[in-house]
Each structure stands twice: as structure tokens, then as C-alpha cells.
Amino acid sequence: MDYIGLKEYLRAERLCVDKALDQAVTLIESELEPDIASAIRHGVMSGGKRLRPILCSTAYRECGGQAENNAYDLAASLEMIHAYSLMHDDLPCMDDAELRRGQPTTHSVFGEDVTMRAAAALIPAAARQALSSARNLECGALGATEVVQELLEAAGAGGMVGGQWLDLLGEGQTLNPKELDELHRKKTGALLTASLVMGALSAAVDKETVSALASYGRSVGLAFQITDDVLDATQSADLLGKNPSDVDLDKSTYVGLHGLDQAKEHARERIVEALSALESIPIDAPILSILARYVVERER
Numbered sequence: 001m002d003y004i005g006l007k008e009y010l011r012a013e014r015l016c017v018d019k020a021l022d023q024a025v026t027l028i029e030s031e032l033e034p035d036i037a038s039a040i041r042h043g044v045m046s047g048g049k050r051l052r053p054i055l056c057s058t059a060y061r062e063c064g065g066q067a068e069n070n071a072y073d074l075a076a077s078l079e080m081i082h083a084y085s086l087m088h089d090d091l092p093c094m095d096d097a098e099l100r101r102g103q104p105t106t107h108s109v110f111g112e113d114v115t116m117r118a119a120a121a122l123i124p125a126a127a128r129q130a131l132s133s134a135r136n137l138e139c140g141a142l143g144a145t146e147v148v149q150e151l152l153e154a155a156g157a158g159g160m161v162g163g164q165w166l167d168l169l170g171e172g173q174t175l176n177p178k179e180l181d182e183l184h185r186k187k188t189g190a191l192l193t194a195s196l197v198m199g200a201l202s203a204a205v206d207k208e209t210v211s212a213l214a215s216y217g218r219s220v221g222l223a224f225q226i227t228d229d230v231l232d233a234t235q236s237a238d239l240l241g242k243n244p245s246d247v248d249l250d251k252s253t254y255v256g257l258h259g260l261d262q263a264k265e266h267a268r269e270r271i272v273e274a275l276s277a278l279e280s281i282p283i284d285a286p287i288l289s290i291l292a293r294y295v296v297e298r299e300r
């Protein structure tokens with residue numbers, strides 16, 4: 001697959017993910033007051049790369065999963081957790097951001113109270129979405145509990161929430177390379193890794209394959225974050241569609257710690273690691289290989 005092929009693949013995947021997300025959001029809308037429901041729609045449906053769900057659906061397919069449409073429903077649960085985290089992350093008590101995905105942040109449109117509640121409502125909704133969709137995949141009802149556990153652990157204190165906590169504590173401090181890696185392994189890496197593990201588990205593959213995909217996910221997750229720092233240092237807020245940057249917020253970054261060239265090299269090394277994890281298992285995963293490279297070559 002060349003660059004044009006990849007762009008087309010990502011576009012087609014995004015359409016399928018967005019369809020599943022639209023259905024999930026429509027269900028939540030029927031259960032909540034209109035202002036909360038509108039804030040949820042804004043937070044979930046306002047663009048984004050959809051990288052986590054695409055990693056999940058691709059891993060599922062490349063692990064031999066056959067029930068593609070149900071896999072997009074499972075993948076949507078990851079984006080629901082991601083969307084809640086961005087809505088909370090942008091609040092004035094955290095990063096105080098005005099712009100996300102080229103649009104006003106959810107609290108800039110709907111206010112802080114509504115955004116806090118809307119984002120919180122997405123957490124149990126995502127767990128329900130993951131459970132009901134995984135049951136329809138090869139893992140069956142028994143395996144579905146493991147899939148949901150993976151999502152909730154990655155989102156929790158040992159994963160994304162714990163990483164966000166370290167991120168907040170680290171404001172105004174210079175973290176050392178080990179501390180910065182730990183922060184991002186939790187804050188960004190845990191959910192990216194869960195995306196792959198959930199795809200693999202729901203296709204009911206063996207333990208070695210799940211563990212190789214987890215290792216691929218950990219390496220890709222770090223490469224993704226390093227590239228985020230590189231983009232922050234080299235692209236405008238307008239092009240990235242978000243502000244403020246971590247440098248504006250006085251946070252440690254890979255570029256600040258290692259310099260631009262070394263940070264890029266560090267990201268490329270993580271991709272070599274990710275590809276070797278894929279090569280260690282007997283599955284044919286051409287798109288996961290290409291996606292690993294896309295993570296460091298993307299422009300936003």
C-alpha cells in the first residue's frame with residue numbers, strides 16, 4: 001500500500017468508525033437532557049484522526065476477525081473514552097484550551113458544568129458499548145469481559161488517568177527521560193495499546209499474538225507522543241487545530257529534553273521495535289506495519 005492507498009484506507013475506516021459512533025451517540029442522546037446530549041455530540045463527532053478505533057478494527061481484521069461491522073462498534077468505545085478525556089483535558093482547571101480539532105472546545109460552547117457532566121456520562125456509556133459489541137465478536141460473551149477489562153484498566157489510574165495526574169503534577173518541572181516516558185506510556189500509550197489488545201482479544205487469537213500486539217502498541221504509543229511533541233515544535237496551532245501547546249503550559253517535552261533531531265530518531269527507533277514485535281508472530285499484518293510508520297510521518 002502506498003501513501004495514496006493509506007490515505008484512502010484511513011478515510012474509509014474513519015467513515016465506518018463515525019457511523020458506529022453516530023449510532024452510539026444517538027442512543028446516549030435518547031437518555032440525557034438536550035444540553036448534555038449536544039455537548040456529547042460536539043465532543044465525540046467533531047473530527048479527529050480516529051487513530052485508536054482504526055488500530056482496533058485493523059488489529060481485529062489482521063488477526064482473522066470476520067465480523068467487521070460489529071468490530072467498528074467495539075472500536076467506537078475507545079473513541080468515546082478518548083473524547084471524554086479530551087473534553088476534560090481542555091477544561092480551565094486542566095489545560096484551559098480554546099481550540100481542539102480546529103473547533104472551539106466543548107466547554108467554550110456549552111460551558112464547564114455541562115461539559116464536565118457530558119464527558120463523565122461517556123465513561124459508563126463506553127463500557128456498555130464495549131461489552132455489548134464484543135459479545136458479538138469471535139471472543140463471545142466470556143471473552144467480552146476480558147475485552148472490557150482491558151479498556152477500563154487502560155483508561156484508569158494505572159493508565160490514562162494516572163498519566164494525566166503525572167502530567168498535571170509535572171507542570172513547571174523538568175522531568176527526566178524516564179519520568180517523561182512513564183507519563184506518556186500511561187497518558188497516551190495505555191489506550192493506544194488497549195486498542196490493539198482489544199482488537200486481538202475479540203478475534204480470539206492466542207496469548208502470544210495478544211502479547212506481541214501489546215508490545216507493538218507500547219512502542220507505537222511512545223512514537224505517537226514523541227511525534228506530537230515534534231509537531232508542536234514545528235507546526236502552527238492553526239495547522240494542528242489545537243492550543244495551547246505543552247511548551248505554552250510549561251510542561252516537559254521530548255523535544256525540550258532531547259532536541260528535535262534526537263527526538264525524531266527516538267520515535268523512529270520505537271517504530272523499528274514495533275515492527276519487530278509484529279514480525280515475531282505468524283500473522284500477516286501489512287496494514288499495522290504501515291500504520292506504525294504513519295504515526296511518525298503524519299502531519300497533524
Ligand code: GRG
Nearest residue numbers: 048049050051085088089101161164165187188
Ligand atoms: C482527573 C487526573 C484526571 C484525569 C482525567 C482528562 C483525563 C482524565 C485524561 C486526559 C489524557 C489525555 C488528554 C490524553 C490524550 C493525549 C493526546 C495525545 C491527545 C491527542 O490525540 P490525537 O492526536 O487527537 O489522537 P485526535 O484529535 O486526532 O483524536
